[in-house]
Amino acid sequence: MNTTELNGFEERNSTEEEFNLGEYVQRYLRYWYLFPFFIGLAAAAAWYYFQVTQPVYKSTASLLIKDEKKGVRAGADDILSELSSFSGNKLVENEIEILRSRNLMEQVIKDLKLEVSYSISSGLKTIDIYKKSPFRVVTEVVSEKAYEDPMEIELVDKDFYNIPQDDELREFGKLYYTDWGTLRVFRDSTGDAKIDEVTVHFRKPERLVENMLKNLSVAQSNKNSTVLELDFEDTSPQRGIDVLNKLLDVYVGSSITDKNTEASNTLAFIEERLGLITSELGDVEKDVEVYKSQKGLTDVSAESQLFLENMKENDSKLNEVNTQIRVLEGVESYISRSGDGAVAPATYLINDPMLVSLLNRYSELNLQKEKYARTLQPDNPIMETVNTQVAQTRQSIRENLQNMRRGLDMTRQNLEGINTRFSAGLRSLPQKEREYVGIKRQQTIKENLYLYLLQKREETALAFASTVTDSRLVDAPRGSNIPVKPKKSLIGLGALLAGMAIPILLINLLMMLNNTVQSREEVERLSGAPVVGEIGRMKQSGQPGLGDVVIKTTSRSAVAEQFRALRTNLQYLGDGSGRVLMLTSSIGGEGKSFVSINLAASLAYSDKRVLLVGADLRKPTVHTNLKMINDKGLTNYLITKGDAAGLIKPSGVHELFEVMLSGPIPPNPSELLNNGRLPVLIEELKERYDYILIDSPPYGLVTDASLISEYVDATLYLVRHNYTLRDHMKNIRLLIRQKRFKNLSVVFNAVNYGAGYGYGYGYGGYGYGYYSEDKESKPRSVIDQLARKGKELKAKVRQS
Structure with a gap:
């Protein structure tokens, strides 16, 4: 993979962080066993709750x-x-x-x-x-x-x-x-x-x-x-x-x-008030009797009423006479000012038909006079005739008014005299009537109050005798044999939801507390580097040995196939001619020695001459994994400037796979690697080997890997699943940006392919079931047995 492609890959991964639903679901599936456990626990708790809770x-x-x-x-x-x-x-x-x-x-x-x-x-x-x-x-x-x-x-x-x-x-x-x-x-x-x-x-x-x-x-x-x-x-x-x-x-x-209680209290109060009112009413009636006998009165009110009615009738007649006099005065004023445009009086208020006829005649003559005055001269005979008629009619009206006025004046004087006599008789009654009315008023008040209390006593007694409630029972109380609590369906659903929610919360908590990388996608996103290989976790046997470290050539396991895939992907590093590869990591324990040994063995199985150089001069592990004695190696070459051929040993894995161990641990590893002997060694080894794999110290701890990186064609950076910290991915991104390592790619190691990770076994995660373990297991079902027999039959047909 060249630099341009690598930079593009880094930029693409740094800018695009899309939500991956599959990855999100997989991290829960990885802990699938928590779900049935907590669902069963919640179901047991619900069952226990049903057992100890009384139904309601x-x-x-x-x-x-x-x-x-x-x-x-x-x-x-x-x-x-x-x-x-x-x-x-x-x-x-x-x-x-x-x-x-x-x-x-x-x-x-x-x-x-x-x-x-x-x-x-x-x-x-x-x-x-x-x-x-x-x-x-x-x-x-x-x-x-x-x-x-x-x-x-x-x-x-x-x-x-x-x-x-x-x-x-x-x-x-x-x-x-x-x-x-x-x-x-x-x-x-x-x-x-x-x-x-x-x-x-x-x-x-x-x-x-x-x-x-x-x-x-x-x-x-x-x-x-x-x-x-x-x-x-x-x-x-x-x-x-x-x-x-x-x-x-x-x-x-x-x-x-x-x-x-209210009715009885009311009855007691009414009885008490009735006794008091009865006594007061008797006293008032006795006062009325004494007053009438002393004043010699029968009915003062009736006598006063008679006087008042007569005065009222006389006043009515007097008002009519006064009205007629005022009407006559109006007519007289009209006659006197008729030439000045005076308004004719209303004739419906005049009772005398003769006067009404004269007034109508007078009005007609005046209208006729005004009509002739517009067209005739004043000395015209017609005008003189009309004026003469108007004067005669006015004189007749005045005579009639005088006669009527004299009659009305006499009637008014008579009525006023009668009114004076009635007033004199009425003035003698007010004092007696006032005194009598005062006594009578007290009697009336006591009578009304007495009657009211009698009525209320009867109503209260009737209400007390017929007291009924103001409510009515519609449905009598009834119960149900079906309990309303506890609600089994609701609690069961709650237990199911709790059994699902608790593991989800726990997994999220674990994910929040876990700061290590968990997936290949996460490595690529955080580091910005391509993952050139993905190695699954090896299953350890009961007695550790060489077979636990090195993949056999005949192995059909998923890990063996992943190393073969990594071997194939090496040709895509840089321009494809890379022969010197350095393996490093952020910290120790990420599997550099394991990957380097098995990658070298895989290359050797493909007829390539491979040399594995143990360049970790501080904490070497290659000799331990290969069960070899680390008595001499790279340290000796860097110190003595001797022949490299004498320091190379067979690996014991494959005849084309040889090893140069690290040798004795020196006091100054960095100085040795920087003394100029290392590039000479690499150039010498290139002539003899197709691939040179250098197992270097962790880059995140010491600078040895930086010194070695100058002389290699490509770098394989080891990242271990659930072990390498996410913060270390920033160092890889920085290395790529600063171009410290040539053709840097990541190998994702020790991946635990439990439920929920990737898509199954096989490199890239697409081959679940395609690869098998070295020790084949017995098929677990009839369908598996039939499938296996079918495959065997096909193989025989192809061979024939």
């Missing part, structure tokens, strides 16, 4: 509230509402709060004696035996211990029982002083006779009220309805029904009690 059942009831704002009263309800002041007029919202009040629930607990409950154990589950207990505990004093620790009762015989906690035999029905308080235990014939051991739970009323109110739900069936839906959840269906029944009874009883 729901009881329901419906109640109709007669709301004054919602719903319409009709028929009998209207009659009752008129007779009673204490029915109806309820708000649904207020009734919801009343039904959920602590007072009502405390009364329910007290009536049903729910402070004491009974249960038995059945395996892991505790079963509530409401109304099934063969024992009944009646407490007088309860201690604090009773609220913390339940009491157990065992049946001894029909007359005696035992409390295992204190191991004392007691007789039924007798009062005992125990650690749980002062109590009696009775046999209950209605209970289950098969039960002989019961656990008794004592509960504080305050806490029990809170728990029961949490289990009670009261809500409207819909916004436009006054029907309330009551739901109560309990571990005993029968107890839920009993609680709702008792709650409704207490609610109705409380409502009726409130009404009766």
Whole structure:
């Protein structure tokens, strides 16, 4: 691979970091075993929860509230509402709060004696035996211990029982002083006779009220309805029904009690007021009687009314006369100013027909005069005739007005005289009438109040006698045998989701905490270098030896094929003529010696003369892997300047594969590598070998690899799966950018091909099942056996 291609590859990988769904899913599949483990664990937890949790059942009831704002009263309800002041007029919202009040629930607990409950154990589950207990505990004093620790009762015989906690035999029905308080235990014939051991739970009323109110739900069936839906959840269906029944009874009883109390208080108040008003009314009536006898009055009001009516009639006539006089004055003014454009008076207010006729004649003559004046001269005979007629008519009107005015003046004087006489008679009555009216007013007030109290007393008495509740039961409480809690489907789904979510969270946490490289794509993306080879993880045998390090020539394993693929890819490094290859890494333990030995062996198997040079002068491992003695090698050549042929040894793997070990560890490795002998050695070895592989020290720790890189054709940088840190990939990217190493490529080593990595065995990850291990395993199914026989048959046909 040349420099231009390498730079393009680096640039492409540094700029393009696309999301890889396959890689994202594979990192979860790699830990597939966590999913069935946690799903099974969550399923076990759900099963355990079902075993220890008592099922909860729901009881329901419906109640109709007669709301004054919602719903319409009709028929009998209207009659009752008129007779009673204490029915109806309820708000649904207020009734919801009343039904959920602590007072009502405390009364329910007290009536049903729910402070004491009974249960038995059945395996892991505790079963509530409401109304099934063969024992009944009646407490007088309860201690604090009773609220913390339940009491157990065992049946001894029909007359005696035992409390295992204190191991004392007691007789039924007798009062005992125990650690749980002062109590009696009775046999209950209605209970289950098969039960002989019961656990008794004592509960504080305050806490029990809170728990029961949490289990009670009261809500409207819909916004436009006054029907309330009551739901109560309990571990005993029968107890839920009993609680709702008792709650409704207490609610109705409380409502009726409130009404009766209000009605009785009202009746007492009315009776008290009636006695007082009766006494006051008698005193006022006696005052009226005394006043009339002293003043000699029969009916002052009637007499005054007569005077007032006569004066009213006389005043009406006087007003009519005054009106006629004012009308005549208007007519007189009109006659006097008729030549000045005066407006004619309204004749409908004049009662005299003669005067009306003269006024109409006078108006017509004036109109005719104005008409002639526009066309004739003033001395015209026609004009003189019209003027003469106008003057005569005016004189007639004046005479008529004088006669009528004299008659009206006389009528007015008579009416005013009559009015004066009526006023004189009326002035003598006001004082007597005022005094009498004051006394009569007190009598009227007392009478009205007395009648009102009598009416209210009868209404209140009727309401008190016919008190009914303002609610009606629509559906009686009923329970269901199907539990509403725990919801098995929901909990099962939750367990499944938890079993899936927990491993996902753990894997993500591991991925976040793991700072090593995990995939080939990650190596290429972070380093910017091409991966020229990918080597799987070797399976170690029980007794380590040479076979555990070197791949056999006849091996068909995936790792062997990967080394063959790496051998093939060497021709694509640089211009394809690279013969001297250096293998280095970031840190120790990344497999340089393993890869270099097997790559050399693979090249030797392809009829290439190969020399492996152990250039790690600080911590050599090649001789250990090949089971050789590191007595002489590269160090000797660099120090003594001797012949290289005497330092080369056969590898014992292949006749074309030879090794120059590192030799004794020198005190100054870097100085030796930089003394100028190394390039001479390489040039000498090129003439004898097709490939020279140099196993150098890690570049990230020492500078030896930098010194050697000047004399090699290409560099293979080892990166180990789940071992090399991601930060080391930055060093590789820097080396490529600075061109420190020639034709640098990455070999991804020790890849663990577990579930979720890549696509399976084989280089590039595409050959899962194509390669096999050295030791063939027996087919696991009939289909595998048939497939293998088919392959064998095809092979025989080809050979023939």
